[in-house]
Amino acid sequence: MANTPQSKKRARQIERVTAVNKARRSRIRTYLRKVEEALASGDATAAAEALKSAQPELMRGVTKGVVHKNTASRKISRLASRVKALATA
Template identity: 60%
Template sequence: MAHHPSAKKRIRQTARRTEVNGARVSRIRSFVKKVELAISAGDSDAALAALRAAEPQLMKGVQAGVVQKNTASRKVSRLSARVRDMKPQA
């Protein structure tokens, strides 16, 4: 156990950061899952709307440092390709 005040503070800060970052990652996963569910359901309009909502969340995760830039870009690219390849509903 830490004995110095600075070490105790660092433990508190780390716990708080871990909680916030976990929530960020969870939020990103939820948005990506909504896109994937819309794609699997075959609803191109819903998939496009979900993708437009998910992309900013991924980039915010990059800014916050919880997701690497290339990882987020790759996910957006692959999801957008899957949405683009869907046949639009008439």
């Protein structure tokens, strides 16, 4: 347990930041799930729209420090290629 006033304050701050990051991560996952569901349904236009709305959300997670830059880029790239494959098929 934290003993010094500084460590007690840091513990309080970490709690708040953790809650915010958890909400951000959850929001990002929701957007990604919408893309996955659109892909699973086979609707190319819905998948493209879902991806278009998920991209800024993922990159916002990068700027906020919730997701690593390469992770977000990789996810966007893989989803984009799947959406493109669905559109051409």
